[in-house]
Amino acid sequence: MSRRRTSRRTWRSLPVVHQLRQSVGLQRGMLVTGLVLTGVLVLAAVFAPLLAPYGYGQLRDADGAFGAQQPPSGDHLLGTTVGGYDVLSRVIYGSRTAVFVIVVAIVLSIVAGVLLGLVSGYLGGWLDRVLVVIADAVYAFPSLLLAIVAAIVISGGQSSLVGGVLAAAISITVVFIPQYFRVVRAETVRIKSEAFVESARVVGTGTWRIMTRHVLRNATRSLPLIVTLNASEAILTLAGLGFLGFGIQPTAAAEWGFDLNRSISDVTSGIWWTSIFPGAAIVLTVLGLTLVGESLNDLADPRLRSRRRAADVPPPADVAVTPGGGLAAGTEGGTP
Amino acid sequence: MTGPVVDIKDLRVTFATDGGDVAAVKGVSLQLQPGEVLAIVGESGSGKTVTARTVLGLLPETALTRGAVVLRSKDGGTTSDVVTLRGGDLRSVRGRDAAMVFQEPGSVLNPVYPVGWQIAEGLRAHGDVSKKEAREVAVDVLRRVGIPDPEERVDHYPHQFSGGQKQRIVIAQALALNAGVIIADEPTTALDVTVQAEILDLLRRCRDEFGASIVLITHNMGVVADLADRVAVMYQGELVETADVATLFADPQQEYTRTLLGSVPKLGQGAARARDRAARRPEGWAEQPAVVTARDLRIVYPGRFRKPDFTAVDGVDFTIAPGEVLGLVGESGSGKSTIGRAIAGLTPVSGGSLTVLGTEVAGIKEKAFRPVRRRIGFVFQDPATSFNPLLTIADAVAEPLVVHGQAGDTDGARGRVDELLEAVQLPKAFGDRFPHELSGGQRQRASLARALALQPELLIADEPTSALDVSVQARVLELFDELQREFGFAALFISHDLAVVDLLADRIAVLHHGRLVEEGTGERVLGAPQDPYTQRLLASLPVPDPAEQAQRRARWAALR
Numbered sequence: 065m066s067r068r069r070t071s072r073r074t075w076r077s078l079p080v081v082h083q084l085r086q087s088v089g090l091q092r093g094m095l096v097t098g099l100v101l102t103g104v105l106v107l108a109a110v111f112a113p114l115l116a117p118y119g120y121g122q123l124r125d126a127d128g129a130f131g132a133q134q135p136p137s138g139d140h141l142l143g144t145t146v147g148g149y150d151v152l153s154r155v156i157y158g159s160r161t162a163v164f165v166i167v168v169a170i171v172l173s174i175v176a177g178v179l180l181g182l183v184s185g186y187l188g189g190w191l192d193r194v195l196v197v198i199a200d201a202v203y204a205f206p207s208l209l210l211a212i213v214a215a216i217v218i219s220g221g222q223s224s225l226v227g228g229v230l231a232a233a234i235s236i237t238v239v240f241i242p243q244y245f246r247v248v249r250a251e252t253v254r255i256k257s258e259a260f261v262e263s264a265r266v267v268g269t270g271t272w273r274i275m276t277r278h279v280l281r282n283a284t285r286s287l288p289l290i291v292t293l294n295a296s297e298a299i300l301t302l303a304g305l306g307f308l309g310f311g312i313q314p315t316a317a318a319e320w321g322f323d324l325n326r327s328i329s330d331v332t333s334g335i336w337w338t339s340i341f342p343g344a345a346i347v348l349t350v351l352g353l354t355l356v357g358e359s360l361n362d363l364a365d366p367r368l369r370s371r372r373r374a375a376d377v378p379p380p381a382d383v384a385v386t387p388g389g390g391l392a393a394g395t396e397g398g399t400p
Numbered sequence: 401m402t403g404p405v406v407d408i409k410d411l412r413v414t415f416a417t418d419g420g421d422v423a424a425v426k427g428v429s430l431q432l433q434p435g436e437v438l439a440i441v442g443e444s445g446s447g448k449t450v451t452a453r454t455v456l457g458l459l460p461e462t463a464l465t466r467g468a469v470v471l472r473s474k475d476g477g478t479t480s481d482v483v484t485l486r487g488g489d490l491r492s493v494r495g496r497d498a499a500m501v502f503q504e505p506g507s508v509l510n511p512v513y514p515v516g517w518q519i520a521e522g523l524r525a526h527g528d529v530s531k532k533e534a535r536e537v538a539v540d541v542l543r544r545v546g547i548p549d550p551e552e553r554v555d556h557y558p559h560q561f562s563g564g565q566k567q568r569i570v571i572a573q574a575l576a577l578n579a580g581v582i583i584a585d586e587p588t589t590a591l592d593v594t595v596q597a598e599i600l601d602l603l604r605r606c607r608d609e610f611g612a613s614i615v616l617i618t619h620n621m622g623v624v625a626d627l628a629d630r631v632a633v634m635y636q637g638e639l640v641e642t643a644d645v646a647t648l649f650a651d652p653q654q655e656y657t658r659t660l661l662g663s664v665p666k667l668g669q670g671a672a673r674a675r676d677r678a679a680r681r682p683e684g685w686a687e688q689p690a691v692v693t694a695r696d697l698r699i700v701y702p703g704r705f706r707k708p709d710f711t712a713v714d715g716v717d718f719t720i721a722p723g724e725v726l727g728l729v730g731e732s733g734s735g736k737s738t739i740g741r742a743i744a745g746l747t748p749v750s751g752g753s754l755t756v757l758g759t760e761v762a763g764i765k766e767k768a769f770r771p772v773r774r775r776i777g778f779v780f781q782d783p784a785t786s787f788n789p790l791l792t793i794a795d796a797v798a799e800p801l802v803v804h805g806q807a808g809d810t811d812g813a814r815g816r817v818d819e820l821l822e823a824v825q826l827p828k829a830f831g832d833r834f835p836h837e838l839s840g841g842q843r844q845r846a847s848l849a850r851a852l853a854l855q856p857e858l859l860i861a862d863e864p865t866s867a868l869d870v871s872v873q874a875r876v877l878e879l880f881d882e883l884q885r886e887f888g889f890a891a892l893f894i895s896h897d898l899a900v901v902d903l904l905a906d907r908i909a910v911l912h913h914g915r916l917v918e919e920g921t922g923e924r925v926l927g928a929p930q931d932p933y934t935q936r937l938l939a940s941l942p943v944p945d946p947a948e949q950a951q952r953r954a955r956w957a958a959l960r
Binding site for chain 1: 746770796
């Protein structure tokens with residue numbers, strides 16, 4: 065890959081920033097769209113109390129009760145739900161729950177998955193075989209079913225904000241651990257045979273030091289990619305749980321899937337505002353995260369990455385050609 | 401016939417890369433006459449491969465090509481400018497007018513089709529031939545490139561052939577269509593010396609018997625001396641010098657060409673050095689206990705999926721005395737790297753005895769071996785992969801010191817790291833760089849610094865220069881020699897290149913199929929080889945001198 069990256073590690077070489085600078089054309093458009101959508105989600109989550117006109121569980125204000133299924137109006141920009149909540153406020157507060165679940169689920173599954181993958185891949189042997197079989201077994205399980213079971217086990221199906229979020233997050237974690245496990249294990253097995261690991265072994269470096277210093281950081285390069293793709297999957301699982309009624313109580317937190325579930329009956333009676341907006345929030349969030357993930361995926365692969373065409377005028381002669389550098393990459397990339 | 405078959409006029413190629421545009425070829429003009437072997441030589445990044453690939457229009461989409469590459473068909477009927485051709489026109493030129501022989505024969509052939517089918521594929525692409533006709537042509541061409549039993553072998557799959565035979569089949573593919581021009585891109589680099597001699601012989605026959613003109617891309621000056629009629633030297637995308645082969649080797653005009661030729665190691669250079677070193681040894685040196693002693697050493701890789709076990713090293717005896725450099729020579733699969741890895745404790749010993757620095761390695765536990773490790777340094781073959789890409793050079797060089805508790809962290813070891821970098825002639829500031837910011841030669845020098853960090857008594861160098869360009873190789877070898885003299889470590893120097901080993905080693909051991917066939921001083925092994933394999937190995941090695949190589953070739957032909 066690029067041999068002439070900035071020599072010191074600056075903000076330019078941070079994961080997403082680096083790819084953004086690298087991208088051109090359609091790929092850049094996709095990445096920017098994804099980043100904007102994701103940014104809106106995060107901002108909405110952080111500033112929810114400032115942005116939302118009412119609380120997520122608020123049924124009445126100084127003028128009295130909101131009333132159920134009110135169409136959009138000056139008081140309630142997106143109307144109210146069948147339960148009498150303000151739709152706009154719940155959509156905005158819903159982003160909080162979504163971000164919360166994503167963060168908890170991903171942190172939990174990354175820590176566990178990476179650690180298990182590293183140990184399993186580097187040490188090998190019977191431990192490796194057992195872990196791979198378990199991971200495959202979990203993989204083969206329908207993820208939503210597993211999430212439902214986990215939700216019931218953890219919180220009895222109904223719960224408060226923290227309980228509900230944790231139930232959703234942990235159930236998602238169980239499904240995701242095998243993904244991180246597999247990726248990190250595969251990378252570890254590859255890196256284990258690289259010359260620099262052998263070189264560390266020859267020096268007499270201990271196993272734990274080799275794993276943490278030499279293997280770990282080299283094995284986690286493709287993780288940002290899985291993280292973004294998993295984040296969108298986490299939201300869908302959370303919405304699915306909420307939709308099936310295993311989510312969070314409306315008084316505990318706002319959750320898009322739960323609101324969708326409650327608006328099923330509204331759809332047939334022509335009340336569109338209770339379902340469209342939470343639904344759109346889910347779609348846009350998932351779209352944003354998927355766009356980021358897909359474009360990172362394309363950019364990570366030199367063969368999929370589009371580049372600017374070479375300028376017709378040859379660059380000045382002082383451009384240093386690293387022996388075998390960009391040149392070799394270019395010719396290899398073109399060989400089918 | 402009149403005029404050149406390939407006429408490259410003011411060719412410019414620019415690649416769009418992540419780091420901006422890179423001009424790979426900057427205005428090269430070349431001509432290939434009918435029946436001529438034109439060698440394009442140069443170091444990596446000189447643009448030789450890119451230039452040759454434009455003849456077939458094989459550049460990736462990121463390349464921007466300017467200039468003209470006029471290709472004339474074999475009968476002289478049509479000429480076409482490859483740079484402007486697209487799609488179908490380009491396809492009709494490829495294979496018919498010009499064909500390509502790639503570097504790695506193992507990956508060029510499709511493993512799921514019989515070789516006969518793959519040869520016939522080109523015929524089908526250029527005309528309507530029946531299955532029977534195509535098969536006949538394939539059998540015929542296989543026979544002519546020297547594959548035994550072609551009637552039967554035509555239905556075999558690539559994995560049933562050896563590396564040299566695969567390269568013959570790739571050449572057969574090019575010959576099947578009777579192409580006027582054969583582009584051979586490092587055709588022998590991936591092959592052993594003895595096989596290389598055979599492939600070079602075959603290429604020569606391609607020219608003599610099939611009337612093909614050949615563009616030979618190589619970095620090996622011995623190969624050039626053996627095969628080429630005319631030589632074009634390239635450096636950083638520009639043509640430095642073009643001359644016929646005898647003139648170029650006898651009287652190079654340009655400074656760069658002279659340096660390039662001067663860096664090529666030649667057989668027989670090392671004898672004087674070895675004598676010099678032997679003379680400086682103190683009295684009683686021979687009586688000191690050996691650093692490494694192998695007695696009937698056997699290393700077996702267990703077979704998988706019901707395949708029999710593979711014996712990589714089969715009953716080898718040798719010793720390395722303190723301060724002595726033992727050169728281990730052999731072709732791929734001879735077990736030379738396995739021996740080096742066993743000494744470093746990377747591969748378990750299966751039988752016999754291997755004593756390293758007074759410790760018996762056979763059956764030893766990793767924990768018991770760890771104290772010995774600090775007394776051993778190891779230099780790996782490929783400098784690109786032997787450094788952790790996320791650590792700076794200083795981190796990497798300091799790692800052995802930190803691991804063995806001689807320093808707390810990189811900062812604490814920095815003084816020693818700077819000394820080491822200085823010893824391998826790298827500027828101190830390079831310590832703050834990352835491996836990808838260094839060139840191959842610089843990285844290999846840093847690798848030496850890391851291996852020497854703990855002042856080892858034994859250094860194992862596993863093909864340390866085979867991934868480097870000749871001029872870089874010369875500097876690294878010289879540095880190795882200086883360091884060895886300065887630090888006085890014993891060394892096992894593993895290489896497939898006899899000339900390189902000769903340059904450095906006090907004694908040379910020749911391995912063949914896991915057995916030690918010959919061992920002795922460089923002068924004796926290279927000057928008067930006793931074993932037929934050593935003789936063949938020596939005769940196959942092309943020397944960078946056209947006149948001498950012609951004589952050697954005759955001797956090699958007699959030995960066959």
